[in-house]
Amino acid sequence: MNNRRDFLKTSLLATSALALPRLSQAAVALSGTVPGGVGARVVSTWDFGIPANQAAWTVLGKGGKPLDAVETGVLVPEADLHNHSVGRAGYPDRDGKVTLDASIMDGDGRCGAVAALEHIAHPIKVARKVMEDTPHVLLVGDGALEFALQEGFTKEDLLTPESAKAWHEWLKQAKYTPVANSENIDYHRSLQSLGMPGGKNNHDTIGMLAVDANGHLAGACTTSGMAWKLHGRVGDSPLIGAGLYVDNEVGGATSTGVGEEVIRNAGSFLVVELMRQGRSPQEACEEAVRRIVKKRPEATKDMQVGFLALRRDGECGAFAIQKGFTYAVCDAKQQDRLVASPSLYQTTYT
Numbered sequence: 083m084n085n086r087r088d089f090l091k092t093s094l095l096a097t098s099a100l101a102l103p104r105l106s107q108a109a110v111a112l113s114g115t116v117p118g119g120v121g122a123r124v125v126s127t128w129d130f131g132i133p134a135n136q137a138a139w140t141v142l143g144k145g146g147k148p149l150d151a152v153e154t155g156v157l158v159p160e161a162d163l164h165n166h167s168v169g170r171a172g173y174p175d176r177d178g179k180v181t182l183d184a185s186i187m188d189g190d191g192r193c194g195a196v197a198a199l200e201h202i203a204h205p206i207k208v209a210r211k212v213m214e215d216t217p218h219v220l221l222v223g224d225g226a227l228e229f230a231l232q233e234g235f236t237k238e239d240l241l242t243p244e245s246a247k248a249w250h251e252w253l254k255q256a257k258y259t260p261v262a263n264s265e266n267i268d269y270h271r272s273l274q275s276l277g278m279p280g281g282k283n284n285h286d287t288i289g290m291l292a293v294d295a296n297g298h299l300a301g302a303c304t305t306s307g308m309a310w311k312l313h314g315r316v317g318d319s320p321l322i323g324a325g326l327y328v329d330n331e332v333g334g335a336t337s338t339g340v341g342e343e344v345i346r347n348a349g350s351f352l353v354v355e356l357m358r359q360g361r362s363p364q365e366a367c368e369e370a371v372r373r374i375v376k377k378r379p380e381a382t383k384d385m386q387v388g389f390l391a392l393r394r395d396g397e398c399g400a401f402a403i404q405k406g407f408t409y410a411v412c413d414a415k416q417q418d419r420l421v422a423s424p425s426l427y428q429t430t431y432t
């Protein structure tokens with residue numbers, strides 16, 4: 083009997099000895115500058131992440147909130163008329179309707195999102211309103227539009243003449259094949275005219291993650307989704323845990339590419355949970371990509387999915403199925419760094 087009591091006592095002591103430092107470490111880390119951290123940093127998907135990061139940095143670099151920084155940042159590609167995969171100039175679905183998806187999340191667990199939203203040029207702003215002005219997380223379709231109009235957003239026709247032309251071209255064959263890394267020559271030229279790095283321009287959704295020097299994070303993800311999708315199709319970007327997940331205790335993750343594969347695997351949540359278990363941001367993104375490919379090896383061999391992760395100490399990493407994924411990194415040292423993500427397959431699929 084005594085033995086059993088002693089064993090319990092010893093076990094409890096051992097448990098608390100293990101548990102206490104972990105708890106106190108977390109408490110210390112969440113309330114001050116992250117030891118060994120790189121300080122404030124913002125990262126985002128694709129080369130159009132560079133101007134987006136720079137806009138975010140105008141907030142974060144001055145000690146502003148990560149949540150305000152990511153919202154400010156992704157407004158840039160949402161407004162860009164040369165960008166046909168995000169915001170107001172996004173390509174439409176097969177019925178010619180531009181439907182937008184967006185989500186925003188703070189590291190404290192607050193989040194908001196809109197899906198299949200029509201006629202509103204800045205879905206990220208509506209997502210933030212959902213987070214702040216409603217008890218809900220996700221509004222879709224007509225309900226999301228009604229809410230946006232009540233909140234004072236302007237109803238616009240988002241189908242630009244250029245997008246309409248591309249849609250009419252597509253209608254000639256009406257073949258639906260998701261493209262791994264979309265090429266947008268106009269956008270590439272516009273980047274060059276701004277003096278941004280040249281090279282092949284591959285991009286789709288923008289996912290952005292920001293951390294301040296105290297390890298507080300936020301993320302935003304916004305897209306027009308797959309061009310020529312079925313009307314009503316929703317991708318990973320507005321789904322918390324799929325296209326975006328952020329937790330101040332660990333870090334954040336976001337994704338780009340074929341949303342269906344990300345949703346099947348709760349991709350961004352998976353990346354954050356892998357980091358929680360001790361994987362580096364790089365390792366966590368790799369494991370999430372491998373998990374996706376393992377589940378459907380044949381179906382995914384010609385698809386692109388990329389993950390980008392940012393830990394609360396500022397370390398970041400990325401991994402994609404196909405070659406061609408890039409991400410932009412911005413911090414006090416450098417505001418326009420573009421990094422080529424490693425990938426599972428080394429050939430570029432376009």
Ligand code: SD4
Pocket residue numbers: 261286287305306307308309316317318319337338339340341342
């Ligand atoms: C989605 N991940 O809706 C997003 C963006 C996309 O090609 O369509 N990328 O699936």
